[in-house]
Amino acid sequence: MTHAFDLVIRSGTVVDGSGGPPRQADIAIAHGKIARVGQVPEKGREEIDATGKLVTPGFVDIHTHYDGQVTWENTLKPSSNHGVTTVITGNCGVGFAPCKPEQRDTLVRVMEGVEDVPEIVMTEGLPWNWETFPEYLDSLQDREYDIDFAAQIPHSAVRVYVMGERGERREPATAQELRQMTDIVREAIQAGAVGVSSSHHLGHRTVAGELAPSVGSASEEVLALARGLREAGGGVFQMITDGYYGGSDASAQMDLLRGIAQAAGRPVSYSLLQKAPYLRLHEDMLALMRQARAQGLDIKAQVFPRPVGLLFGLTLSFHPFRFHPSYQAIHGLPLAQRVAEMRRPEVRAAILSEKPEHPNPIFINIVSGYDNAFSLGDPPNYEPPPEALLHARAKARGVSVAELAYDLLLENDGNAVLMSPSSNFAEGNFDAIEQMLLDENTLIALGDGGAHYGMICDSSYPTTVLTHWVRDRQGRRMPLEQAVHRLSRKNALAVGLADRGLIAEGLKADINVIDLDRLRLHPPQPVYDLPVGGRRLMQKSEGYAATIVSGRVTYRDGVPTGARPGRLVRNRSTA
Structure with missing residues (x-):
């Protein structure tokens, strides 16, 4: 018996990711894409009864650190346990490419300190079958995952690759070295990187206390990376500034972000949190960002929907x-x-x-x-x-x-x-979170999946948004359609992935079927399933009836089906 469609999701409440109101509809999927949204009388080879459930696009997490995990594992947990179907790696200027053989220990030490990934896990898990960033992407091209991922090229790796030990010691770059950095970013974007990232955050250190190579780099060096985006004609720039340890000068931070946006001619995003002792810094940054956007600069803040802590x-x-x-x-x-x-x-x-x-x-x-x-x-x-x-x-x-x-x-x-x-907890309430979360110029992110294996488990944040902010909160709530839009389409467009995050005909069939009434988080628990038995925190959830990637069901009621339709996603905007 032949079927018109590979999969039909029937009678669900569709919240399509556009920000528009929910509606009752069937969704037909064929060849990994959405074929029809509306009434579907034809049968599918497989069917899901979504009566009484939400049907949403798969969520897009733009701030993760799966740079190592994608080389040794086929599941991008914990993110894939919370309705996420696409992640962006290579944030905060840390990662593993480009890298010469003699520089591997340096990048491992930086990742160990900045992102709490055990050194032994990386030395045993990383295959190191690359040197340049295009070679890193090529090494991942044929690997299969439970969800999709895209990668950014990290500043610290670029700096060490170009400058060697001088870069590790955070010495100033020469004009020739700055030109090399621009070229490397341009080549990475042309090869498929979706952006470049950097960090000036004084908390980013090795275990021994040494600052990450990018921290304290001159503005001219950061702008050299940005020029690589302009020359490539694509990509985004992700930045974490020094504001929370270095001072409360919002103007200086925004000046740097404005300079990046002007040099790159591309979208820029930065991390924004409320942190003592500068409890109103986020308000100043939001106001300055509105001014910059009014002048045509595409700058957005990445914010988090609950306290960030250990x-x-x-x-x-x-x-x-x-x-x-x-x-x-x-x-x-x-x-x-x-x-x-x-x-x-x-x-x-x-x-x-x-x-x-x-x-x-x-x-x-x-x-x-x-x-x-x-x-x-x-x-x-x-x-x-x-x-x-x-x-x-x-x-x-x-x-x-x-x-x-x-x-x-x-x-x-x-x-x-x-x-x-x-x-996000300095005054013991969520008022600052609400202010940042509901601002039109912010992106919900900062979950850090794939990092902080033994001290943070924040990649569960989509479930927090849908439960705490949409369903449960006694104070001001976020409308369901806005929450879904922020978790899916808005994030997808922010990193240039226009083929997903929206339930519409012709787009990629990444979809969640969610029982909102039953949706809940479990407490984080340590598991020992990394290379050589390394530990990481996992946080399970209930209520995701199905998660679908490229038209294939990857999770049913939180249980993996074994399907691996996820792939490396390359930026094609410069092709």
């Missing part, structure tokens, strides 16, 4: 006592033995009496500020009431915050998880 636990990378000498002495013990030791009164007293010791000041800062930490719970609650924060609970119990944190970490046989928010 997950603390005895099975994770960090917790408040991770670098206390007496804890260090037992850190290598199996969890059960470590918990038993920590429950001994003399060990508890010794650990609580000490201060953290580590050469990396960022690490010291991470483990020292946890007054506003809270138990994440099940289901995880990212907007707890003020009385749930550690400092309030400790005061109510008449103990120190350190004592309370110590005791909480030992709960659940040492598997308890605390969240210590570092951004």
